[in-house]
Amino acid sequence: MTHEAKEKFNKLREEGYRITSQREQLLEFFYNLPDGEHLSAEEMHKKLTEKGIKISLATLYRSLKFLVINGFIRELDFGEDHKHYELKGPDNKQHQHLICNSCGLTVEFEDKNLYDYAIKIAKRNNSFEIRDYQFKIFGLCEKCRGLT
Numbered sequence: 701m702t703h704e705a706k707e708k709f710n711k712l713r714e715e716g717y718r719i720t721s722q723r724e725q726l727l728e729f730f731y732n733l734p735d736g737e738h739l740s741a742e743e744m745h746k747k748l749t750e751k752g753i754k755i756s757l758a759t760l761y762r763s764l765k766f767l768v769i770n771g772f773i774r775e776l777d778f779g780e781d782h783k784h785y786e787l788k789g790p791d792n793k794q795h796q797h798l799i800c801n802s803c804g805l806t807v808e809f810e811d812k813n814l815y816d817y818a819i820k821i822a823k824r825n826n827s828f829e830i831r832d833y834q835f836k837i838f839g840l841c842e843k844c845r846g847l848t
């Protein structure tokens with residue numbers, strides 16, 4: 701876990717949030733995932749159980765929600781019947797996704813202009829404070845178009 705994440709956890713604790721060791725373990729788990737992994741709650745539950753971390757699926761969902769709301773992780777909707785989760789980077793360096801509708805391949809990309817644009821839109825609309833911004837492109841990858 702990064703120093704920033706630890707400090708953020710401590711700050712929440714001072715504010716009276718009940719942060720269980722499970723929630724910290726879960727965040728640590730995200731830090732240890734390889735880049736570009738977008739796990740669903742079910743896949744995560746399997747991996748956590750394998751690691752000997754006991755957590756019910758219901759608790760896992762609540763803990764994920766907590767980490768999303770407080771800006772530690774992102775919840776991604778790739779147009780399937782379940783959500784995916786990944787660690788959230790700094791707002792100005794947040795990556796985005798291209799998703800293949802056929803095979804589910806996800807490709808990550810970064811574009812700084814998207815952040816500048818998100819700030820403008822958030823300010824203009826009810827002065828929203830940004831927790832995450834997601835730009836998704838759905839389509840067909842090269843392989844699924846039969847080009848390879």
Ligand SMILES: [Zn+2]
Nearest residue numbers: 736738786808
């Ligand atoms: Zn990603």
Ligand SMILES: [Zn+2]
Nearest residue numbers: 800803841844
């Ligand atoms: Zn594809």
